Amino acid sequence: MTANGEGQATAPMTKAARQARITDVLTREDIRSQSDLAKRLSEAGVQVTQATLSRDLDELGAVKLRTADGHLAYVLPGEGGERLQRTRPDTLDLAEASGARLARLAEDLLVSAEASANMVIVRTPPGAAQYLASAIDHTDFHAILGTIAGDDTILVISRDPRGGEELAAALLRLADRRP
DSSP states (O other): OEEOTTSOEEOOOOHHHHHHHHHHHHHHSOOOSHHHHHHHHHHTTOOOOHHHHHHHHHHHTOEEEEOTTSOEEEEOOOSTTOOOOOSOTTOOOHHHHHHHHHHHHHHHHOOEEEEETTEEEEEOSTTOHHHHHHHHHTSOOTTEEEEEEOSSEEEEEESSTTOHHHHHHHHHHHHHOOO
């Protein structure tokens, strides 16, 4: 442990702890820039580089939205499954619904997708399932009821009782997208 300029102890944080601290700051304050966020984190004893902060914001799904007083501030997708509106809710085009984060993660992490009735089993490399499941969950894709993620496997549940095949195909198309 080291001490910052104010005598407050600092220690390296795990990624999860750092992202939890970022979430806490963003839910309590209007943060207009990454430098404002870095300053708030530093005041709390968390030292972070701009590159790491940028990656953390992307992984958390943070976006800038206009506040009631007209300025832009970082916000996170809502708690309890609430999603930011990003696309038409009835679309079956995951590429349109995905946003850059899901597309990038699907290209990098989706190994396979197999369907049965309204369920799709998605395989990822070890340790990657939760990242991909989070990206799926934070997409406003009405056809998906939800996900459950383990270490390398995600269960994706379709709202349509027979929608698994179409959903698996959509996920595979998204993973095969190349620039």
